[in-house]
Amino acid sequence: MLAASSFGHYGAWLPPLISVHGAEVDRLIDILHWFMLLLFVGWGIFFVYCLVRFRRRAGQKASYVLPKGKISKYAEVGVALFEVVLLVGFSMPAWAEYRTHPPAKDHRVEIRVIAQQFQWNVHYPGPDGKFGRTAAEFISDANPIGLDDSDPAAADDVQLVNEMHLPTGKDIYVRLTSMDVVHSFSIPTMRVKQDAIPGMEIPVWFKVLEGATTENLDEQMTRTYPIGRVAWDRFRHHVAAKDYADRSGQVILARGGDLGATFRDGKKLLERLRQAGVTELTLRPRNALELVCAQLCGNSHYKMHAQIITHTPQDYEKWLKEQSKPVEFNEDF
Numbered sequence: 001m002l003a004a005s006s007f008g009h010y011g012a013w014l015p016p017l018i019s020v021h022g023a024e025v026d027r028l029i030d031i032l033h034w035f036m037l038l039l040f041v042g043w044g045i046f047f048v049y050c051l052v053r054f055r056r057r058a059g060q061k062a063s064y065v066l067p068k069g070k071i072s073k074y075a076e077v078g079v080a081l082f083e084v085v086l087l088v089g090f091s092m093p094a095w096a097e098y099r100t101h102p103p104a105k106d107h108r109v110e111i112r113v114i115a116q117q118f119q120w121n122v123h124y125p126g127p128d129g130k131f132g133r134t135a136a137e138f139i140s141d142a143n144p145i146g147l148d149d150s151d152p153a154a155a156d157d158v159q160l161v162n163e164m165h166l167p168t169g170k171d172i173y174v175r176l177t178s179m180d181v182v183h184s185f186s187i188p189t190m191r192v193k194q195d196a197i198p199g200m201e202i203p204v205w206f207k208v209l210e211g212a213t214t215e216n217l218d219e220q221m222t223r224t225y226p227i228g229r230v231a232w233d234r235f236r237h238h239v240a241a242k243d244y245a246d247r248s249g250q251v252i253l254a255r256g257g258d259l260g261a262t263f264r265d266g267k268k269l270l271e272r273l274r275q276a277g278v279t280e281l282t283l284r285p286r287n288a289l290e291l292v293c294a295q296l297c298g299n300s301h302y303k304m305h306a307q308i309i310t311h312t313p314q315d316y317e318k319w320l321k322e323q324s325k326p327v328e329f330n331e332d333f
């Protein structure tokens with residue numbers, strides 16, 4: 001079982017991490033940021049030094065000539081070398097390791113994702129493991145990916161809009177494409193980002209950490225704050241105002257839905273709770289796991305996000321089976 005804070009929470013630095021390869025990405029981000037900070041401070045000091053050292057003074061003209069000192073040359077070469085080390089020593093091996101080892105076909109969970117202005121269409125092959133044929137002529141509002149019903153492989157297929165279910169601890173292999181413009185498949189909590197390009201199918205793979213089910217995450221990321229310290233901002237990002245219910249001085253705020261309240265409404269709501277003698281707020285993050293579009297793809301780009309629900313492998317199988325049940329028609333109907 002997982003410790004209470006194994007996935008961290010949304011904070012000042014990075015979003016919680018729930019994929020296996022993500023730790024490597026975070027390590028690289030850390031190294032790069034510290035190095036850039038060092039460079040920024042170093043060059044800043046050097047800049048100020050130059051301003052003072054070569055300024056115009058009594059009896060001396062401002063000098064515009066480049067100094068030919070050895071130190072500056074060493075510094076330049078040093079910086080270049082360090083960048084080479086970062087690129088060749090860290091980035092390239094990490095990327096090569098990732099791209100050259102796709103998970104084996106027989107034990108990966110394949111999902112097709114078809115990006116569209118402005119939604120994510122998700123296609124599961126169903127229990128038979130075979131994707132049904134799709135074609136543009138079958139596309140309709142009820143069938144956004146154009147699944148061909150006459151194909152036997154399509155009978156148990158599942159298609160979802162803006163919802164993606166994933167098993168934890170399994171290799172997930174997403175076959176990504178787009179039906180209109182360039183989009184970007186981005187799951188911040190899994191450190192996954194890949195452009196979706198019309199006419200191309202680009203695979204992207206990752207593995208959700210074992211135990212990182214939506215259920216567990218909800219529980220772990222739920223926190224109680226004294227009401228005096230609940231900043232409106234935190235409140236806004238975590239809750240839907242219509243979902244709160246008072247329980248003996250403690251307010252439980254549920255996940256999901258839009259707040260639909262203005263800044264002032266939120267402040268008023270907090271004030272009202274305070275006046276009612278509420279001392280603590282238990283906040284659950286809203287949409288902790290999301291698939292978003294990271295490419296400005298049109299005027300409603302901001303709406304392009306899908307909820308991700310992670311299950312244990314057993315629950316996932318159960319979910320898939322339920323979803324792919326053929327619709328039963330009632331004779332009396």
Ligand SMILES: [Cu+2]
Nearest residue numbers: 183293297304
């Ligand atoms: Cu998009």
